[in-house]
Amino acid sequence: MGIRVAKFGGSSLADASQFRKVKEIVLADPRRVYVVPSAPGKRNSSDIKITDMLYQCYALAEREQSYDEVFDRIAQRYMEIVQDLNLDFDIHGLLDEVRKGIGRAKSPDYSASRGEYINGVILANYLGWDFIDAKDVIKFDRQGNFAAEWTNEVLGEELAKHQHAVIPGFYGSFPNGEVRTFSRGGSDISGAVVARAARADLYENWTDVSGFLMADPRIVENPRSIEQLTYRELRELSYMGATVLHEDAIFPVHKAGIPTNIRNTNDPSHPGTMIVAQPSEVSYRHPITGIAGHKDFTLISVEKAMMNAELGFGRRVLQALEDFGVSFEHLPSGIDSMCVVVADKELKQRKDQIIERIRETCQPDSIEASSGLALIATVGYGMVRTRGTAARLFQALYEANVNVRMIDQGSSELNIIVGVDVADFEIALRAIYNAFVNV
Numbered sequence: 001m002g003i004r005v006a007k008f009g010g011s012s013l014a015d016a017s018q019f020r021k022v023k024e025i026v027l028a029d030p031r032r033v034y035v036v037p038s039a040p041g042k043r044n045s046s047d048i049k050i051t052d053m054l055y056q057c058y059a060l061a062e063r064e065q066s067y068d069e070v071f072d073r074i075a076q077r078y079m080e081i082v083q084d085l086n087l088d089f090d091i092h093g094l095l096d097e098v099r100k101g102i103g104r105a106k107s108p109d110y111s112a113s114r115g116e117y118i119n120g121v122i123l124a125n126y127l128g129w130d131f132i133d134a135k136d137v138i139k140f141d142r143q144g145n146f147a148a149e150w151t152n153e154v155l156g157e158e159l160a161k162h163q164h165a166v167i168p169g170f171y172g173s174f175p176n177g178e179v180r181t182f183s184r185g186g187s188d189i190s191g192a193v194v195a196r197a198a199r200a201d202l203y204e205n206w207t208d209v210s211g212f213l214m215a216d217p218r219i220v221e222n223p224r225s226i227e228q229l230t231y232r233e234l235r236e237l238s239y240m241g242a243t244v245l246h247e248d249a250i251f252p253v254h255k256a257g258i259p260t261n262i263r264n265t266n267d268p269s270h271p272g273t274m275i276v277a278q279p280s281e282v283s284y285r286h287p288i289t290g291i292a293g294h295k296d297f298t299l300i301s302v303e304k305a306m307m308n309a310e311l312g313f314g315r316r317v318l319q320a321l322e323d324f325g326v327s328f329e330h331l332p333s334g335i336d337s338m339c340v341v342v343a344d345k346e347l348k349q350r351k352d353q354i355i356e357r358i359r360e361t362c363q364p365d366s367i368e369a370s371s372g373l374a375l376i377a378t379v380g381y382g383m384v385r386t387r388g389t390a391a392r393l394f395q396a397l398y399e400a401n402v403n404v405r406m407i408d409q410g411s412s413e414l415n416i417i418v419g420v421d422v423a424d425f426e427i428a429l430r431a432i433y434n435a436f437v438n439v
């Protein structure tokens, strides 16, 4: 029998009725043997996430101010869950210990991690399963970087001792035992790491949506959901702004060849989206898998006759960016021209200095920086096998009266990226979607 690791997000564990759904899901399949919970999330749109309140407690403690009022609200939420579920354990003792610990540690990571910690203890009690403290099995190095191989070894050994266990998400520890968290939303990473160490057949990521949609529903009305995609397609889409899963949650499972299934706790019969390591027949069924985009990029275009024959030209252009600590996103180029696409938030105030530096070191015929660029990535393995994908995409943009300012087809043939004016972003995205989906 294969093993499954199920991670439940904050909204899936926001109150006692959500806990009941989680228990039902977990017990419905005996292959689900390890569970990774987040901290309780929002119960409604005006609610505050426990993690956010814990950061508030830390900020107050740091300033030597009382955080009792905020912590009381946190405690209230956990006590309600425990009472509603009729659990018989010392929640008051646990809450007291955490309340004091926050004041003692004065560490944002320690404080924030307690949301998952307490939730993990409650869930382990409710399921009647063992509790494994993530502090003992998820390892970071002294600089605070996640130590993947060390963790895999320690965690694998520990998991082997437990038939069923709850391992709280989001945190682990430095070599000296101090708590260290992943970045926000990091329980997704913990789940993936547990799946790898458990050599699971499947990593289930339970959230409040039934998987990925082909496009942002705020831009495209009722977009189709994605039945299956590969980790590489997901990487392209999430880099461009599609967020359901933490970006770093992809690596541990992708590396281990374990698929991830995004599922909806509030609609457990929906199969959700399956993310797989290798493309299969399903991947080629549609020419594209999804469309995502981002606004606010600047295009730096450098032109020089015979650039192609000038040794070191490209390096010097990129050196100028590196010298000012700016990383670039794309690099479409021609024989006598080179364009560098940079996110505005990277470029900040350094645009003029960078241009000056390129002028000095490259002596170009012309150089200009134009901002107000939006990028749209159309992603899909299917496009390799479908003739006319690019033609269809550009025809759609032409018909929608959108001017294309930049084109970049990734060397992987997995995506086509177009740059358009920020003002055309939504129109362009809808036009591409309709050209491929509503035909």
Ligand code: ASP
Pocket: 009, 010, 038, 039, 049, 051, 052, 115, 169, 170, 183, 184, 185, 186, 187, 188
């Ligand atoms: N509770 C943490 C956060 O709000 C981690 C997570 O939910 O994945 O970011």
